[in-house]
Amino acid sequence: MSTPRAPLYITMDERDNVAIVVNDGGLPAGTVFPSGLTLVDKVPQAHKVALVDIPLGGEVRRYNVVIGYALKDLKVGTWVHERLLKMPAARELVGLPIATVKPEPQPPLEGYTFEGYRNLDGSVGTRNILAITQTVQCVAGVTDFAVTRIKAELLPKYPNVDDVVALEHTYGCGVAIDAPDAIIPIRTLRNISLNPNFGGEVMLVSLGCEKLQPERLMPPGTIPLIDERNVADVGDSASPKLDVVCLQDDAHVGFMSMVDAIMRQAEEHLERLNDRRRETVPASELVVGVQCGGSDAFSGVTANPAVGFCTDLLVRAGATVMFSEVTEVRDGIDQLTSRASTPEVAEAMIREMAWYDAYLEKGRVDRSANTTPGNKKGGLSNIGEKAMGSIVKSGTSPISGVLAPGESARQKGITSGLIYAATPASDFICGTLQLAAGINLHVFTTGRGTPYGLAEVPVIKVATREDLARRWHDLMDINAGTIATGEKTIADVGWEMFELMLDVASGRKKTWAEHWKLHNALVLFNPAPVT
Numbered sequence: 001m002s003t004p005r006a007p008l009y010i011t012m013d014e015r016d017n018v019a020i021v022v023n024d025g026g027l028p029a030g031t032v033f034p035s036g037l038t039l040v041d042k043v044p045q046a047h048k049v050a051l052v053d054i055p056l057g058g059e060v061r062r063y064n065v066v067i068g069y070a071l072k073d074l075k076v077g078t079w080v081h082e083r084l085l086k087m088p089a090a091r092e093l094v095g096l097p098i099a100t101v102k103p104e105p106q107p108p109l110e111g112y113t114f115e116g117y118r119n120l121d122g123s124v125g126t127r128n129i130l131a132i133t134q135t136v137q138c139v140a141g142v143t144d145f146a147v148t149r150i151k152a153e154l155l156p157k158y159p160n161v162d163d164v165v166a167l168e169h170t171y172g173c174g175v176a177i178d179a180p181d182a183i184i185p186i187r188t189l190r191n192i193s194l195n196p197n198f199g200g201e202v203m204l205v206s207l208g209c210e211k212l213q214p215e216r217l218m219p220p221g222t223i224p225l226i227d228e229r230n231v232a233d234v235g236d237s238a239s240p241k242l243d244v245v246c247l248q249d250d251a252h253v254g255f256m257s258m259v260d261a262i263m264r265q266a267e268e269h270l271e272r273l274n275d276r277r278r279e280t281v282p283a284s285e286l287v288v289g290v291q292c293g294g295s296d297a298f299s300g301v302t303a304n305p306a307v308g309f310c311t312d313l314l315v316r317a318g319a320t321v322m323f324s325e326v327t328e329v330r331d332g333i334d335q336l337t338s339r340a341s342t343p344e345v346a347e348a349m350i351r352e353m354a355w356y357d358a359y360l361e362k363g364r365v366d367r368s369a370n371t372t373p374g375n376k377k378g379g380l381s382n383i384g385e386k387a388m389g390s391i392v393k394s395g396t397s398p399i400s401g402v403l404a405p406g407e408s409a410r411q412k413g414i415t416s417g418l419i420y421a422a423t424p425a426s427d428f429i430c431g432t433l434q435l436a437a438g439i440n441l442h443v444f445t446t447g448r449g450t451p452y453g454l455a456e457v458p459v460i461k462v463a464t465r466e467d468l469a470r471r472w473h474d475l476m477d478i479n480a481g482t483i484a485t486g487e488k489t490i491a492d493v494g495w496e497m498f499e500l501m502l503d504v505a506s507g508r509k510k511t512w513a514e515h516w517k518l519h520n521a522l523v524l525f526n527p528a529p530v531t
């Protein structure tokens with residue numbers, strides 16, 4: 001498997017006036033393509049070449065969308081990079097097409113199943129994990145110490161439990177907890193604690209004097225009643241007990257007393273988790289979050305379209321799929337509002353975009369702050385071009401719901417379909433917010449390459465190009481680079497992804513990030529002030 005030696009470029013739409021070079025290492029000036037196109041400049045791999053003469057000020061089109069205006073005359077065969085383009089202004093959030101596109105309903109995809117852990121609230125886990133929630137960063141060291149001992153001394157006694165994870169974060173104190181936007185980090189942490197992979201078992205470690213008190217994090221009614229063992233023994237017998245180990249409790253004399261208390265409480269939860277068994281459930285129980293990171297110009301040609309194909313399969317199977325990353329869809333907002341299933345969904349999407357515009361404005365930047373040096377080196381000239389390649393992850397289905405940052409899909413009554421979960425594009429923050437939204441599987445595409453992984457749910461990583469898939473053969477789960485070389489179609493790779501999802505969800509296969517235990521930190525999105 002290697003990229004072809006013959007010069008090859010890819011055009012996304014017949015109306016485009018630029019294409020991207022496929023060959024590893026790029027191509028030198030003077031290269032002649034089978035079409036007769038001759039390169040004027042050396043063009044790096046994944047970078048754009050002008051297919052026709054583009055005059056000064058002329059539109060540069062990719063995905064049949066204007067990704068920029070030429071800053072000088074660009075001769076056919078020229079390397080079209082970001083310094084030669086003026087970025088178009090962001091689409092205004094008024095006068096957008098609202099629910100105008102009604103995609104032809106796709107036939108249901110039936111008969112696909114996986115082996116999952118059914119929870120009392122109806123959700124399904126793909127892993128069986130004890131999560132220990134922390135109210136505040138202060139307790140992180142103690143919790144980590146206890147978790148190391150739990151893994152060594154307790155976990156071997158409970159073979160049906162996959163792992164123990166401390167939900168460490170930097171929030172909880174030193175923050176303006178009554179600020180309106182503080183609801184975002186608080187509900188994020190709350191909803192992550194209720195992720196389907198944790199079986200409804202909620203256990204808190206608190207310091208005692210922190211602003212985010214346990215009752216504020218987990219108000220009455222948020223914790224499920226598992227069985228008689230977690231019923232509060234005072235007052236209303238039907239309410240579940242909030243299980244908190246408080247380090248400042250007078251009862252603790254010395255560090256080991258705290259560690260012992262955490263271990264004792266953990267064992268109660270481990271006993272119940274160990275009783276969980278996988279059962280055959282329909283593919284409709286998948287809740288998949290998709291995102292990209294370390295993108296290049298191939299992202300929007302290979303991996304993301306394959307994810308989009310797979311997204312359509314998942315929606316047809318009745319599953320829930322969410323895409324995110326506000327700054328990476330902002331330039332395509334008209335495509336999204338037109339695909340909204342109802343005007344209410346379109347309005348919710350506009351509301352999230354407007355909120356984010358204001359958030360960026362407060363920091364005196366705009367959506368163009370998104371792109372990285374690696375994106376540009378990978379051939380993406382600006383956020384407009386990056387957005388077009390990012391949105392294709394959402395496939396073609398109608399968008400049937402919108403979540404604000406940190407909200408849970410299930411709590412909003414969403415249990416199927418394509419939804420937009422508004423999050424920053426930051427890989428760690430997006431992943432963290434999708435965990436709160438209730439994902440039980442995560443799909444991550446990358447062109448530049450990132451070893452990203454999460455401790456809480458399996459992450460399937462998709463390489464956009466052959467060279468990355470070859471070099472990172474024990475980090476990338478799927479090679480979508482075969483699409484660029486013509487060895488496979490978008491549909492081939494989309495189906496491969498769908499089948500792999502069912503295997504990974506069932507625990508039959510582990511992702512590379514799981515194999516190596518590569519886990520990124522939870523990063524709570526806190527737009528409110530710190531104090």
Ligand code: CA
Pocket residue numbers: 291292293325425426427430
């Ligand atoms: Ca991202």
